[in-house]
Amino acid sequence: MPKELTFLCPNGHLGFAPTKEGSFYLGVKEKPDFILCDSGSDDIGPGPLGADVCASPKAWQTHDLELMLVEARKLGVPMIIGSAGDTGTNSKVDMYVEIIRELAKKHNIPNFKLGYFYSEVTKDYLRSKMTNGEAIEGLDSRPNLTLTDLEQTDRIVAVAGIHPYIKLLEMGADVIIGGRSSDCVIFAAPAIHHGFSEDLSYYLGKVLECASFNAEPYGGKESVLGTITAEDVKVKAMHPEQMCTVASVSGHAMYERSNPYYEYVAGGVLDMSECNYEQFDKKTCRITGPKFVAIEGRIKVKLEGAGKTGERYVGIAGIRDPYTIQNIDAVIGWARKQVEERFGTSGYELHYRIFGKDGVMGEYEPVKEIKSHELGIVVQGVAPTKEMAEEVTMIGTRQLFYARLPDVKGTAGGAAFMLDEVLPASPGYVWTMNHVVEVDDPMELFQVNMIEAGV
Numbered sequence: 001m002p003k004e005l006t007f008l009c010p011n012g013h014l015g016f017a018p019t020k021e022g023s024f025y026l027g028v029k030e031k032p033d034f035i036l037c038d039s040g041s042d043d044i045g046p047g048p049l050g051a052d053v054c055a056s057p058k059a060w061q062t063h064d065l066e067l068m069l070v071e072a073r074k075l076g077v078p079m080i081i082g083s084a085g086d087t088g089t090n091s092k093v094d095m096y097v098e099i100i101r102e103l104a105k106k107h108n109i110p111n112f113k114l115g116y117f118y119s120e121v122t123k124d125y126l127r128s129k130m131t132n133g134e135a136i137e138g139l140d141s142r143p144n145l146t147l148t149d150l151e152q153t154d155r156i157v158a159v160a161g162i163h164p165y166i167k168l169l170e171m172g173a174d175v176i177i178g179g180r181s182s183d184c185v186i187f188a189a190p191a192i193h194h195g196f197s198e199d200l201s202y203y204l205g206k207v208l209e210c211a212s213f214n215a216e217p218y219g220g221k222e223s224v225l226g227t228i229t230a231e232d233v234k235v236k237a238m239h240p241e242q243m244c245t246v247a248s249v250s251g252h253a254m255y256e257r258s259n260p261y262y263e264y265v266a267g268g269v270l271d272m273s274e275c276n277y278e279q280f281d282k283k284t285c286r287i288t289g290p291k292f293v294a295i296e297g298r299i300k301v302k303l304e305g306a307g308k309t310g311e312r313y314v315g316i317a318g319i320r321d322p323y324t325i326q327n328i329d330a331v332i333g334w335a336r337k338q339v340e341e342r343f344g345t346s347g348y349e350l351h352y353r354i355f356g357k358d359g360v361m362g363e364y365e366p367v368k369e370i371k372s373h374e375l376g377i378v379v380q381g382v383a384p385t386k387e388m389a390e391e392v393t394m395i396g397t398r399q400l401f402y403a404r405l406p407d408v409k410g411t412a413g414g415a416a417f418m419l420d421e422v423l424p425a426s427p428g429y430v431w432t433m434n435h436v437v438e439v440d441d442p443m444e445l446f447q448v449n450m451i452e453a454g455v
Helices: 021-029 047-051 058-075 090-106 123-131 147-151 163-170 185-193 198-208 246-252 322-326 328-343 386-402
Strands: 004-009 034-040 079-086 112-118 155-158 175-177 224-229 233-237 262-265 268-271 276-281 284-288 291-294 299-319 349-355 375-383 415-417 423-439 447-453
Touching: 004 021, 004 185, 004 198, 021 058, 034 058, 034 185, 047 155, 047 299, 047 423, 058 079, 058 090, 079 090, 079 185, 090 112, 090 175, 090 447, 112 163, 123 147, 147 423, 163 175, 163 185, 163 447, 185 198, 198 224, 198 233, 198 262, 198 268, 198 291, 246 276, 246 284, 299 386, 322 328, 328 349, 328 386, 349 386, 375 386, 375 423, 386 415
Parallel strands: 004 034, 034 079, 079 175, 112 175
Antiparallel strands: 004 224, 112 447, 155 299, 224 233, 233 284, 262 268, 268 291, 276 284, 299 375, 299 415, 299 423, 349 375
């Protein structure tokens, strides 16, 4: 076991916006023991998983992979990527593996071991468990999975823990491309592999996985450096004007958490309730006190699934008339009624987002009074066919102009349109699965592979 290991994380979501090169190369000068990054997120919604597409241009992802691969091989240290291509599906793992192989040839990188693993789960696998009486438990108040939910699902990924990463490290992988994974395990796995405690290793992953989100002043896509020892974790901002402070690092523990103290992974939970934060130097925060609690019994692996609901079109309208603004709910009610007269009340979806009222938070918006002098309305129509989705959206948008309000005397209408037509959008998808499945072997759902790359 080494006295310490250092981990360079250049980006909180590889490829979602290109890595900032300046702070990355400053991090490389620190000669890290690993260069590693998460590439996935649920923040992008269910569409990319269901359709098996990326949320960002391939060129951006290639840019980030190229930075990391070239410098990792120069240093002779492992490079690790988790949740390849935003969703970690098998095709996105394959895409990243091919990008790595092409980049290795481009830069004449000497031969190295390229490991990867898949995370997709078949519906047959889950159907078999369910028909044999095993419950697939729902998370976050979801009911247990039903066969109907399963059939409505287009694609499923299991969320890996540390296990496939450690397996590939034991096999000697120099570069690892992972399928869908818990964010923190990408960093925790190599630390645990080298003998560091689960307590500190999982916290290392938690604090590094979003890169410079743990630093201040705020700045995304900048690199950070994490160091683990037997006693602590330290995290240091690489951008010259950023610092990892007690406030920024402890605050990051609350990021995307219903409870800021706990981080669940396959096999256990990281308890951060007794963490101690101290300013080690101007740019570095030191953390002690996290605890990892293993969960007794069979390991539960999270499942994510998405299913298509229909084709989708989008319309955009603006409202400036004060009277129409004050009666916007009645205006939208009128527009909905016109769609119902054409298509009835089922077999399609019609959604309105009113920016200037509650467009971001919807029913959770605490400010009920409209204070804006103008509103922007985004209309989304979803239906089984493109033709129907286009017509639903067009009626739902244009009828904002024709809405009949009791005190309106003029004929000019109360709405303006950014475009006369409505715009085709990506198909509509929903999350069909946010569940866990019990397994006897933590590797049961994850197939590891090893190939040679380079020249």
